[in-house]
Amino acid sequence: MPLTYRHVDVFATDPFTGNSLAVFPEAPNDLSDRQMLAITQELRHFETIFLNETETEAEAVAGADTGAEADAGSHGPAEIQARVFDLFEELDFAGHPVLGAAAVLHERDGSPGPLRWRFRLPARTVTVATRRTAAGYHAELEQGEPQFLGTVPAPDRAEIAAALNLPADALADLPLETVSTGLRYLIVPLVKGLADARIVRDDFADLVARHGAQFAYLVDVEAREGRHWNNDGVLEDVATGSAAGCVGAYLARHRVVPADEEFVLRQGRFTGRPSLLTVLPQGDPDELRGVRVGGDVTMVARGSLDAAPA
Secondary structure, three states: OOEEEEEEEEOOOOOOOOEEEEEEEEEOOOOOHHHHHHHHHHHOOOEEEEEEOOOOOOEEEOOHHHOOOEOOOOOOOOEEEEEEEEOOOEEOOOHHHHHHHHHHHHHHHOOOOOEEEEEEOOOOEEEEEEEEOOOOEEEEEEOOOOEEEEEOOHHHHHHHHHHOOOOHHHEOOOOOEEEEOOOEEEEEEEOOOHHHOOOOOOOHHHHHHOOOOOEEEEEEOOOOEEEOEOOOOOOEOOOOHHHHHHHHHHHHHOOOOOOOOOEEEEEOHHHOOOEEEEEEEEEEOOEEEEEEEEEEEEEEEEEEEOOOOO
């Protein structure tokens, strides 16, 4: 039986912008890790998400975008097993694949009203609200309470900057801090140099790991624009939903943006795929209770695999 998938662009108001994604809404339960990785590498999207075909129902809610409870007309169980792969490995958590998957499920459901979904990933279970728009769908992900895992000591700041091809004075007068809402990002705040940044150390993964992080995310604190690469520095991400929650929590904690007010984070300009991510840090700056990350999803194509990898 062919494996069908939906090609969508996430954080995109128009097709062929934002972060592309392949969604397999009915992935067989016996599809192996190696097969899912091989499919992801074949399709060449930055990430691909595979959903359990037996758990793809949603809860219709009144005012889903406000976090309201499901109404009496809900469709039933809403927890969906989801697995996300990039071109190298499975990810414990990822933002843009979950948002794109929720939009695909909403399209399949056909409901004209807002819906809510629960996705079970290896690292955590998250909730996504979806609603129709004129161009497709809008999805918002509740990333939960952020964790602040430590700052980079002052003597090491210049080393981090140099590893990113930046002078030390490109760094903002703010801490370099590791934050997690599912994945651990070292937030590197900049006042200049975003266009010149790139990873120039072969051991960059080890460098960020010394500070408790899995990846680094650069953000121009005034322009609210970010960049992120795989740790080898070869592939730049178009729009990083999982990091956007960490950025939102970081900026609110350090009073760069107000808590409980949504702002727009831009990414993807340097890849030719401009993207807009909405970010809402929630709670008191010293005790943030959650972060919501959202964006528009446009539907681009449908496809099927005539054969699965061996």
